[in-house]
Amino acid sequence: MDGRDDLTARFEAHRGQVRAVAYRMLGSLSEADDAVQEAWLRLSRADTTDVRNLGAWLTTVVGRICLDLLRSRTARREEPLDLRLPDPVISPAAGVDPEQEALLADSVGLAMLVVLDTLQPAERLAFVLHDTFAVPFDDIAPIVGRSADATKMLASRARRRVQAATTAPDADLPRQREVADAFLAAARAGDFDALVAVLDPDVLLRGDHGTQRAFELIRGARRVAENAVRFAEAARHARPVLVNGVPGLVTAPDGRPLSVMAFTIRGGRIAEIDVLVDPDRLARLDLAAG
Structure with a gap:
């Protein structure tokens, strides 16, 4: 050599x-x-x-x-400050x-x-x-x-x-996955009460739509649940993944990426949700990794 x-x-x-x-x-x-x-x-x-x-x-x-x-x-x-989400790292569930x-x-x-x-x-x-x-x-x-x-x-x-x-998320990954799966099931069913039950009362959702829309901040279980119910159809195309090592979802019907979602779960409930919806940045990610 x-x-x-x-x-x-x-x-x-x-x-x-x-x-x-x-x-x-x-x-x-x-x-x-x-x-x-x-x-x-x-x-x-x-x-x-x-x-x-x-x-x-x-x-x-x-x-x-x-x-x-x-x-x-x-x-x-x-x-x-330019609010934006960092690039997520997608891994198999x-x-x-x-x-x-x-x-x-x-x-x-x-x-x-x-x-x-x-x-x-x-x-x-x-x-x-x-x-x-x-x-x-x-x-x-x-x-x-x-x-x-x-x-x-x-x-x-x-x-x-x-x-x-920041507060450290729950350490038990299988339990985190159960909570994320419960959210997905409730979102697919459009079940408002089930969504509220799995969300922390003060849950914060951050949504990065890129240049198409302003950075989105939604706080509170009822508001976040209402938002999830509106996307029940899209949720049927979501699949579980890990996003930066924690449970998340990739929604890509027919291979067309719509969103990447990451959950921060504390005390058995979802405390934070980060959603990347920017089509330009989604197109650059390796979503097949999940």
């Missing part, structure tokens, strides 16, 4: 983690893949003779790439594909990514690299251009916001 082949093999050994960092930073699968490719290009041009831990080196490199992308994304926004395990480690659900999207780019980087990938603050500080102490404050501020906005 020559030097180039050896470098390629070493990079491939860390590709999963590098892509996982990029996905948490960007919430976009296509942008994450672009960031991974850019990390490879930088590696191929760099002198890594003195690099003792290639995984750590690549993690900080892709972090810097993603930080630049986030700052560019923020600068282009016409409004302070039976379990996550081994190739997706690194991408979805540490329960990186859609609800978590939605919260991460509200952070400032530097806060997101400090939190993701330190709290998820155990990168020391001394290594993160040069990337964000701050002292190690200031970087700790960035991560702490991000951590507080994440903890305040």
Whole structure:
């Protein structure tokens, strides 16, 4: 094996983690893949003779790439916040594909990514690299251009916001699946009372329709149930999948993707529902994986 082949093999050994960092930073699968490719290009041009831990080196490199992308994304926004759902990772209902395990480690659900999207780019980087990938603050500080102490404050501020906005879902996946199946059965039957029974009273539905409609926020069991009843016919074409490791549904009659839905289940009831309905983004997803 020559030097180039050896470098390629070493990079491939860390590709999963590098892509996982990029996905948490960007919430976009296509942008994450672009960031991974850019990390490879930088590696191929760099002198890594003195690099003792290639995984750590690549993690900080892709972090810097993603930080630049986030700052560019923020600068282009016409409004302070562009509400959007992150790209979902679709897996068969039976379990996550081994190739997706690194991408979805540490329960990186859609609800978590939605919260991460509200952070400032530097806060997101400090939190993701330190709290998820155990990168020391001394290594993160040069990337964000701050002292190690200031970087700790960035991560702490991000951590507080994440903890305040998210609650861990139920740990029992088979039980979560039962709750999701009950929702699907009630939706197909148009059974309003059964839908209300499976929903948390304060359930929040987030719907991303892309440019076709404004970002949708519906709160409360009765309102969410009323919305589900209206789509009883579409629900008959839904099939169970895992979305970022938690129960969800893909609706694609005759192979035509209509929606991806993910449930966050707490205390045996559905507390959050994230629905991607943007046809342009759905067309780019591998929905056959489910």
